Amino acid sequence: MAEPLRHAPWEAEVVDATTESPGIVTLRLRATDRAIRAAYRFRPGQFNMLYLFGVGEVPISISSDPDDPETLAHTVRGVGRVTNKLVTLAPGDRVGLRGPFGSSWPLARAEGRDVLVVTGGLGCAPVVSVIDYIMARRQDFGHLTILQGVKHSQDLIWRSRYAAWEREPDTEVGLAANVAGENWPGHQGLVTELFDRYPLDPAATETMMCGPEPMMRAAAEDLTGRGFDPGSIWLSMERNMHCAVARCGHCQLGPHFVCRDGPVFPYGRIGELLAVKGL
Amino acid sequence: MADHFLPRACFQALFDALHGQGYTCRGPRVRDGAIVMDEVAGVDDLCFGLRDRQAPGSYALEEGAGRYFAWANGPLALKPLTFAPRETLWRAAKDGDGALSFTEPEPAPEPVAVIGARACDLAGLALQDQHFLGDEPDAYYQARRDNLFLVAVNCTHPADTCFCAATGDGPEATHSFDLVLSELDHGFLVRAGSDAGAAVLDALPTEAATDAQNADASAAIDAAATAQSRGLPSQNLREFLFANPTHPRWEEVAERCLSCGNCTNVCPTCFCHSLETVPDLEGTTADQVRQWDSCFTAGHSYLHGIVIRDTTAHRYRQWLTHKLAGWHDQFGRSGCVGCGRCITWCPTGIDLTEEVAAMWADFEGGGADG
Numbered sequence: 001m002a003e004p005l006r007h008a009p010w011e012a013e014v015v016d017a018t019t020e021s022p023g024i025v026t027l028r029l030r031a032t033d034r035a036i037r038a039a040y041r042f043r044p045g046q047f048n049m050l051y052l053f054g055v056g057e058v059p060i061s062i063s064s065d066p067d068d069p070e071t072l073a074h075t076v077r078g079v080g081r082v083t084n085k086l087v088t089l090a091p092g093d094r095v096g097l098r099g100p101f102g103s104s105w106p107l108a109r110a111e112g113r114d115v116l117v118v119t120g121g122l123g124c125a126p127v128v129s130v131i132d133y134i135m136a137r138r139q140d141f142g143h144l145t146i147l148q149g150v151k152h153s154q155d156l157i158w159r160s161r162y163a164a165w166e167r168e169p170d171t172e173v174g175l176a177a178n179v180a181g182e183n184w185p186g187h188q189g190l191v192t193e194l195f196d197r198y199p200l201d202p203a204a205t206e207t208m209m210c211g212p213e214p215m216m217r218a219a220a221e222d223l224t225g226r227g228f229d230p231g232s233i234w235l236s237m238e239r240n241m242h243c244a245v246a247r248c249g250h251c252q253l254g255p256h257f258v259c260r261d262g263p264v265f266p267y268g269r270i271g272e273l274l275a276v277k278g279l
Numbered sequence: 280m281a282d283h284f285l286p287r288a289c290f291q292a293l294f295d296a297l298h299g300q301g302y303t304c305r306g307p308r309v310r311d312g313a314i315v316m317d318e319v320a321g322v323d324d325l326c327f328g329l330r331d332r333q334a335p336g337s338y339a340l341e342e343g344a345g346r347y348f349a350w351a352n353g354p355l356a357l358k359p360l361t362f363a364p365r366e367t368l369w370r371a372a373k374d375g376d377g378a379l380s381f382t383e384p385e386p387a388p389e390p391v392a393v394i395g396a397r398a399c400d401l402a403g404l405a406l407q408d409q410h411f412l413g414d415e416p417d418a419y420y421q422a423r424r425d426n427l428f429l430v431a432v433n434c435t436h437p438a439d440t441c442f443c444a445a446t447g448d449g450p451e452a453t454h455s456f457d458l459v460l461s462e463l464d465h466g467f468l469v470r471a472g473s474d475a476g477a478a479v480l481d482a483l484p485t486e487a488a489t490d491a492q493n494a495d496a497s498a499a500i501d502a503a504a505t506a507q508s509r510g511l512p513s514q515n516l517r518e519f520l521f522a523n524p525t526h527p528r529w530e531e532v533a534e535r536c537l538s539c540g541n542c543t544n545v546c547p548t549c550f551c552h553s554l555e556t557v558p559d560l561e562g563t564t565a566d567q568v569r570q571w572d573s574c575f576t577a578g579h580s581y582l583h584g585i586v587i588r589d590t591t592a593h594r595y596r597q598w599l600t601h602k603l604a605g606w607h608d609q610f611g612r613s614g615c616v617g618c619g620r621c622i623t624w625c626p627t628g629i630d631l632t633e634e635v636a637a638m639w640a641d642f643e644g645g646g647a648d649g
Contacts, residue, residue, distance in 0.1 A: 005415035007567070008369035008381035032378075053373050054558035054565040079583045094379045096371060240582050242554040247410065247417070248572070249551030250579055252601060254521065255608030276524040278593035 005245060009051045009096030010036050014089050015071055021157045025087040026063070026075045029097060037070050043104030044129040045236060045264045049244050050074060050086065051096030058082045059241040059259070061126040062100060065136060072097075075125035101244040103264045105130050106234055110206040114142040118219050120149045120191055120211025126236045126263070127210050128158070135168060144171045145198050149191025149215065153177040153184040172198055191215065192222045202227035208264075210236035217274045220267040230268035237262045237270070253279060280493055281461065281468035283485035290347075290467070291322045293394070293430070296482040302392035302428055305360075307347070313338060314353035316360075316393055325394075333438035333619065336628030343436070348395055348462045351438035354624055356400045356547035360391060361423045362407055365570040368419070368554070372564045386422035394430040396456065398449030399441075399618035401431060403547025405455050409610050410550050428475060431456035435499040437507050440619030442632060445510030448616040450503040461496035468496050509622075509632045511603070512639045514613060519642055520604035524596065528638045533592035535627045540573030542621035542629075543598065548606075548614045551579065574598050599631060 012029040019025050029050075031037040042048075047061040058080070064073035078087040089095070107130070115134060117127050134141050146165055150156050156175065166173040174194040175186030187194055192215075207223060209216045216235050224230055239251035239258040246260035254273040256262060273279055285293070297304050306325050308317040319325060330343025331350040343349045369383045396404075411420040431452035434443070443449030452459045457476030461468040468488050471477040513519070543549040553572040558565040572579060575594045580587035588594050606614035615631075622630045 002415055004418040004421065006383070008371075008383050010381070011379045051371070053371055053379055054556060054562060056556040057554065057567075077583075083583075092377075094373075094377055096379060096381060238582055239587070240578075240580055242552075245415070247550070247552075248554065249574070249601075250553070250572070252597070252605065254600075255605040257609075272521075278588050278590060279524065279597070 006098075009049065009057075009098040012072075012095050012097040014091050014093045014095070016091050017089055020075065023078045023087060024075065024157055025078075025089075026073055027086065027089060028064070028071050028073050029095065030071050031097060032094070040069050040072075040100075042066055042069055042072070042100035044107060044133050045104035045126060046100035046102050047244075047263060048072065048074065048097050048099030049101070049241075050076075050082075051098075052082050052085050053094070053096070055085060056082045057096070057242070058086070059101070059244060061129070061236070061263070063125050063129045063132075065129075065132055067136075075128070099244070101259055103262055105208055105264055106206060107133060111140050112142065114201055114205040115144050116200060116205050116207040117144070117146045118149075118191060118207060118209040118211075118216075119147070120215035120219075121151065121155065124148060124158070124210065127208055128161075130208050131165060135165070138168070138170075142170070142204065143199075143201075144168075145174070145200065146172070147174045147176070147191050147194045147198070149176040149178075149194075149211070151177070152179045153181040153186075174198060190218070192219050195219075195222060195226065200226070202229070205232065207233040208236075209234065213237075213274060217271075220271065220274075224267070230271060231266045233267040234264055235267055235270065236264050281459075281470040281488050281496070283469040283480060283483070284466055284488040284492055285460075285469050285483055285485050286466040288466075289484045292483050293479070294319070294321045296479045297392040297428065299482070300390070300428075300479065302390045304392050304394060306394040307350070307353070309340065312340060314340065314350055315355055316353070316357075316395065319394075330436055331438055333440045333623045334628075335440070335622050335630045336625055338623050346462050346464075348432045348460075349436045351434060351436055351441055352397055352399065352618055352620065354545050354620060356545075356618065356620070357393060357396060357404050357427075357429075358407065358547050360393065360427060361404065361420055362411065362550065362552075362571075363419065363423070363569075365568060366419060367566045368569050369567045370564055371567070373562070383418075386419045388422040388426040390426045390428065391423075392428035392430065394432075396429050396431045396452070397434050397618070398431065398452040399434075399443045399616045400547055401429070401452055401455040402443075402446075402448035402616035403618070404429075406548045406606075406610060406612075406614060406616070407550060428479075429456045429458075431459040431472075433459065433461045433496065433500050433503075435462065435503050437503050438619060438623070440509065440622040440630075441507050441617065442509040442511070442619060443617035444504040444507045445514075446613065446615055446617035447514060451500045461499070463492055463495055468492055509619065509630075511615070511632055511635055515607060516613070516635065517604040517607040519639065520600045523638055523642065524600070526638050526641070528634060529592040529596045532595050532629060532634050533590065535629055536575075536591050536595050537626060538575040538591045538594055539626060540575040541624045541626060543573040543575060544571065545620035545624045546602075547616060547618060547620070548602070549573075553578070574601070599634065602631075603635070
């Protein structure tokens, strides 16, 4: 007989809280129970449900390295009831945590291959885990191209990290802003317009994306037009999530439960669904 | 084929046997003008001689055959008995130092016997079982399910809104029951479907059933199937609906749909629920409460400040496409069991079979997707 589902979270402590930009904070959390901490494992791309006492739960992707599963980084943007309070937490504060949930980035599949990371807006936290993962195991992967688009140039967080990544061997970083301010080092326009500027080998590349759906869809369409296989383009999707275990029904996207079948999907599986408004 | 016949005069013995085994009995009673499965002490509490007249947006009780079960179904299936409309899943407590602890209450189900479950209800229950008990079973659902004793009654009086014959789920109860009855003029054919049912059957003062009684019961079931006029063009509309997300009919039905969620509430298979955090007044504990939700609400698709399904057309499409298409991927069959409740209890009388037929006509005519 299968083990019954555990609904409740565990207690976790804020180890540190780093403000990335106004309203965006990275919380590093540790389960306070030693046995839970020791047993916890995750894969990049998966998410946890973070619970704020008396307020509620939200799904947040894990952005730290899977080889250090005792301390879990979550980058949170304050936009709602729960997240507006999460970004104010300080070291020592307690939250609830359950997870990890969902599918992960195809890192085993990407070994020995080139990796193209395409991100848009503020939604780059889920792929930062991929970039960090590759940087820590640089010899296992081929050429790395990181393309980041934002609406306004001031929206770009982690500027120093992009600069550091750019200095790594066999790595290129391209930035694009629809509205570029003074001293913007990157392209003015859409992130997809950067595809022409970098040498991309469709057959040798795994592409990983996150960001607003219209941007991911435009980028995936553009890339498939360049000969990329829809099964080698991976998207991290977002939907309303309450239970995270494919029971509550909120996160459905066509036949998929995004919490269980996603959040990371190959474009070939969801491309047609992305083309439909209001699904 | 049933071997046992329980004379109507001995019907009370079923209630006595169930009470003797510790069950609270629920059977058909009239509440607010509709038949519901309410608590009954015995046979005298059951409604008798009534039938239901159902049509799109309309339900009325009237005098019918001199029987207990000469009606089709009421607004509530078995769903609230296993998937509670509202319940606490866990409780968080915060101590003076800010430390949090979490506890899950032990399920405390009471044994309940339902007398009068329909084939469509059992089909809905089997689908809910698949959803809540697959992989990691939900302990609260499991406990209530394990404590449920089901006396099915084969349906002989389908409503005009029924189409269980088309979905393959009725009118004969074929699974998931402990006992199944066929009501005849002077009593009931009885057959057990589980060991628990066989034990109750042993305690009943039954007579040997005759071939003539069995023939009458079969004929009544056959007649209940052929009396149904509604249906769906196929038991698998997956490809068809996924291929038609922009059909103009979605906008058209949205003009009539109030987005009220009645259909999802009365549906025996709809499982969507929300999790709500309910703190106490002192701020020391907070319950995480699961309650029924509906894909017709704005909150259902809320995502960091936006509503993804922001029109009634999007919400109706989500409901119908999930029910008749997405379920095939998720559960290996359609999520519709043909009970017709969503048709009857829709305040504007929207009939899903009509909506599907309107789109199907274009599909067959080669003009799929408008």
